[in-house]
Amino acid sequence: MKAEDNIQATKQKYVPERTCIACRETRGKRELVRLVCSGHIVEVDSRGKQPGRGVYICPHKECWETALKNNRLEYGLRTKLSAENRQLLLEYGRCLP
Ligand SMILES: [Zn+2]
Numbered sequence: 001m002k003a004e005d006n007i008q009a010t011k012q013k014y015v016p017e018r019t020c021i022a023c024r025e026t027r028g029k030r031e032l033v034r035l036v037c038s039g040h041i042v043e044v045d046s047r048g049k050q051p052g053r054g055v056y057i058c059p060h061k062e063c064w065e066t067a068l069k070n071n072r073l074e075y076g077l078r079t080k081l082s083a084e085n086r087q088l089l090l091e092y093g094r095c096l097p
Pocket of ligand 1: 024025
């Protein structure tokens with residue numbers, strides 16, 4: 001019983017950390033926005049549960065622009081962004097602080 005209690009406690013304290021592909025800062029998973037490549041479209045995974053290859057970016061305009069400008073997003077997702085897709089993501093970034 002005691003050992004099981006310990007495992008439970010460890011699980012609750014564990015916060016998964018992810019690295020922003022733009023600034024390389026490590027943050028808690030929930031502080032970052034996940035982008036997922038599903039099929040040939042890259043989209044914002046607002047619930048963080050979509051299957052597929054994902055990358056994480058800080059919810060800040062700067063990081064967003066860096067990720068899109070330097071093709072880090074494409075590199076991280078191993079995909080090619082279409083012009084429309086890039087535009088869509090850039091627009092999302094414009095709404096960020
Ligand atoms: Zn960042």
